[in-house]
């Protein structure tokens with residue numbers, strides 16, 4: 001039986017879709033069977049980030065409404081053969097996501113995959129609560145910035161009350177993924193410190209992903225950053241996060257703090 | 272290593288532009304319910320379902336949208352049924 005992960009944040013544009021694709025690909029690169037599911041009905045983007053936008057035949061709503069079988073809607077990645085995508089519908093609205101339909105789909109996916117990763121839409125409405133509903137693990141994506149931290153706190157509250165696990169009196173496993181971390185801004189003291197965010201939200205840290213043009217390049221060419229350039233800083237941070245997700249304990253490195261003279265000079269200038 | 276990677280990389284923006292052009296052309300067409308590929312897909316499947324049960328193990332539908340042309344591949348495994356032939 002596979003594990004269900006929700007990648008969520010409350011606030012929009014913090015890196016949920018980027019992280020879903022990167023973590024999903026990283027898990028699959030290790031041989032695990034992974035499906036990434038786009039819950040952002042009406043504004044799908046995971047297909048673009050995964051580079052599968054030309055191959056979407058059926059979507060989540062088609063499956064829920066019985067227009068297509070689940071196996072027909074799953075799109076297999078062209079690079080990693082254990083990686084699959086279930087796209088969101090672009091043309092229907094989110095009312096087509098019914099709790100019963102979502103439950104059926106997630107139950108079937110759990111039986112067939114090692115990891116089911118749900119990319120949540122922003123907000124705290126129906127789409128977001130349905131995406132987290134069946135999760136065993138939640139990855140709370142946060143930027144080191146006040147409104148993002150506040151929204152993450154709100155989402156943590158929902159995870160502890162609106163998920164199936166919470167309703168059954170169990171604890172949902174929660175991890176913080178700090179993304180778009182800008183080492184140069186941190187050095188100038190203009191960004192919330194990692195420790196500050198951790199203290200405020202008090203959930204364990206899964207990783208710190210640096211702000212990087214490698215992420216932009218990867219989405220331009222339609223590849224998760226862990227596939228586009230496995231040696232880039234954000235990819236390596238995602239690989240580390242993946243290992244922690246598997247239960248390994250690794251020391252956390254704060255981006256930029258290990259830079260040599262070269263990095264320091266250029267880091268300052270680039271800022 | 273960093274410098275080498277910086278110079279050895281090609282630009283990614285042209286790829287982004289090309290991907291978006293194809294995608295948006297198709298999305299705009301489908302907004303008016305005139306997406307021919309989807310229409311064909313549905314009608315072909317309806318025709319198949321008149322004669323046999325659509326089982327995802329036996330019917331696979333693949334699609335690839337392109338700049339000039341799209342391809343729709345419907346792969347049907349047709350069971351050999353002797354009794355049906357006689358009827």
Ligand SMILES: Nc1ncnc2c1ncn2[C@@H]1O[C@H](COP(=O)(O)OP(=O)(O)OP(=O)(O)O)[C@@H](O)[C@H]1O
Pocket residue numbers: 009011012013014015016017018019040045120121122179180181209210211212213215216219234
């Ligand atoms: N580490 C990073 N470095 C640089 N840019 C990033 C990074 N992570 C994400 N981005 C960029 O930020 C933007 C938003 O990212 P993404 O779409 O993953 O966020 P999201 O949380 O899924 O947004 P939404 O709430 O709209 O679904 C994208 O343009 C993405 O390329």
Ligand SMILES: [Mg+2]
Pocket residue numbers: 016017018040045119120121
């Ligand atoms: Mg998103």
